[in-house]
Amino acid sequence: MTEDRDRHSTRYAHLGEALGTDFFFVREQFTDEQWDRFIAVRKFVDDEVLPDIAEYWEKAELPWHLFRRLPELGVVGEDIQGYGAAAMSPLACGLVHMELHRGDGSLGTFLAVHAGLAMQSIAMCGSDEQKQRWLPAMSTLDRIGAFALTEPEHGSDSVALETTARRDGDHWVLDGAKRWIGNGTIADLVVVWARDTDSGDVLGFVVETPAEGYHAEVITGKVSLRSVWQSDIRLTGVRVPDENRLVNARSFKDAARVLASTRGTCAWMALGHATAGYEAALRYATERQQFGKPLASFQIVQERLVRMLADLTGMQLYCMQLARLADAGRLSPTVAGLAKMHNTRTARAILSEARDLLGGNGILLEHHVVRHWADIESIHTFEGTETMQTLIVGRDITGIGAFT
Numbered sequence: 515m516t517e518d519r520d521r522h523s524t525r526y527a528h529l530g531e532a533l534g535t536d537f538f539f540v541r542e543q544f545t546d547e548q549w550d551r552f553i554a555v556r557k558f559v560d561d562e563v564l565p566d567i568a569e570y571w572e573k574a575e576l577p578w579h580l581f582r583r584l585p586e587l588g589v590v591g592e593d594i595q596g597y598g599a600a601a602m603s604p605l606a607c608g609l610v611h612m613e614l615h616r617g618d619g620s621l622g623t624f625l626a627v628h629a630g631l632a633m634q635s636i637a638m639c640g641s642d643e644q645k646q647r648w649l650p651a652m653s654t655l656d657r658i659g660a661f662a663l664t665e666p667e668h669g670s671d672s673v674a675l676e677t678t679a680r681r682d683g684d685h686w687v688l689d690g691a692k693r694w695i696g697n698g699t700i701a702d703l704v705v706v707w708a709r710d711t712d713s714g715d716v717l718g719f720v721v722e723t724p725a726e727g728y729h730a731e732v733i734t735g736k737v738s739l740r741s742v743w744q745s746d747i748r749l750t751g752v753r754v755p756d757e758n759r760l761v762n763a764r765s766f767k768d769a770a771r772v773l774a775s776t777r778g779t780c781a782w783m784a785l786g787h788a789t790a791g792y793e794a795a796l797r798y799a800t801e802r803q804q805f806g807k808p809l810a811s812f813q814i815v816q817e818r819l820v821r822m823l824a825d826l827t828g829m830q831l832y833c834m835q836l837a838r839l840a841d842a843g844r845l846s847p848t849v850a851g852l853a854k855m856h857n858t859r860t861a862r863a864i865l866s867e868a869r870d871l872l873g874g875n876g877i878l879l880e881h882h883v884v885r886h887w888a889d890i891e892s893i894h895t896f897e898g899t900e901t902m903q904t905l906i907v908g909r910d911i912t913g914i915g916a917f918t
């Protein structure tokens with residue numbers, strides 16, 4: 515009986531493995547560097563991530579053994595040049611995020627927060643000395659980063675943040691609260707955005723933990739991205755030396771500059787989740803028999819799979835063009851915003867279809883789809899919700915701002 519149940523429960527466990535969907539042959543355009551990064555991460559996901567991740571997700575535990583593999587794969591540090599960082603081309607960077615999220619959203623989000631937000635804040639807003647001081651150890655994950663912008667009362671309107679920074683001799687004193695901060699309880703270096711009490715400008719500080727007055731608590735009860743932790747942070751008179759103030763972070767625009775660079779990454783993340791959903795549904799439909807035939811032999815099922823493929827292919831083309839524009843230095847925040855909006859919305863629809871096509875098996879963690887279905891909800895929300903991206907693009911095309 516137990517053996518029979520085990521056989522049934524593992525029968526579709528391979529559903530997460532890559533099928534390599536590429537209906538429009540976009541991969542023919544990859545360079546060797548892009549192929550190498552893509553294939554290395556794909557193999558890592560299939561061989562090492564998929565067998566383990568559901569258990570970590572269910573228990574809401576951090577898969578440290580998988581986090582530690584990221585520097586070994588040479589994918590930490592986005593496009594940052596030097597300091598031991600990955601120095602990836604925009605397309606390679608996108609492919610890495612796509613494949614990690616095809617495997618698991620928590621793993622991908624851990625890297626996106628550490629490298630895409632924390633390392634990029636230092637790379638974009640730090641002095642040469644600050645980059646030299648912090649980036650090399652971050653590239654090897656010897657020091658972990660976090661990015662603290664959102665507050666309990668300010669999410670979409672983070673421009674109105676209330677955390678204060680008061681100058682006190684050669685130090686600054688930080689007071690306030692932050693919410694939803696990825697890696698906030700495990701980070702060694704937390705980039706905190708706070709308002710100068712004198713000028714009213716938003717400045718960026720690197721808080722090195724442990725620090726007196728810095729208190730972070732994991733947000734529990736989360737049903738999305740369970741294997742990466744976000745936290746509530748309290749800053750009570752945290753003293754930061756002036757040498758830890760990011761010298762080129764002079765206003766909220768600089769925090770927004772960092773976020774704009776990662777918005778396109780969210781479109782790639784969504785593509786990874788959607789790919790996982792489509793490929794699992796296709797495989798399942800060819801293997802699962804009902805009414806004496808594979809599900810895939812029914813016209814309605816074929817139509818649903820083809821609609822998913824059409825949407826997925828559209829997402830791939832969006833991402834390819836994002837990478838081309840980034841390569842040419844022409845990727846604007848609004849173009850990246852449209853891609854994030856389109857891809858997270860489309861991924862949600864694909865994952866909903868995929869979950870349904872797996873029937874009851876679709877709600878079991880061992881078949882992967884429901885994990886992606888839950889995880890896409892976070893990507894849909896963080897770094898600017900779908901609605902906020904829509905309003906940003908709306909302002910661009912109409913010339914009329916519908917929010918401040």
Ligand SMILES: Cc1cc2nc3c(=O)[nH]c(=O)nc-3n(C[C@H](O)[C@H](O)[C@H](O)COP(=O)(O)OP(=O)(O)OC[C@H]3O[C@@H](n4cnc5c(N)ncnc54)[C@H](O)[C@@H]3O)c2cc1C
Binds near residue numbers: 664
């Ligand atoms: C899993 C996860 C990880 C995160 N990681 C980080 C992190 O590492 N660092 C960090 O700083 N932040 C992080 N965030 C915070 C994230 O960026 C915010 O959750 C996001 O910006 C939305 O803010 P909010 O949750 O306060 O929602 P709200 O801003 O309260 O929005 C609620 C709803 O109202 C809508 N809305 C808001 N304003 C308008 C408007 N003007 N017109 C119409 N609709 C509107 C929104 O679209 C949304 O649907 C994370 C969030 C999550 C969920």
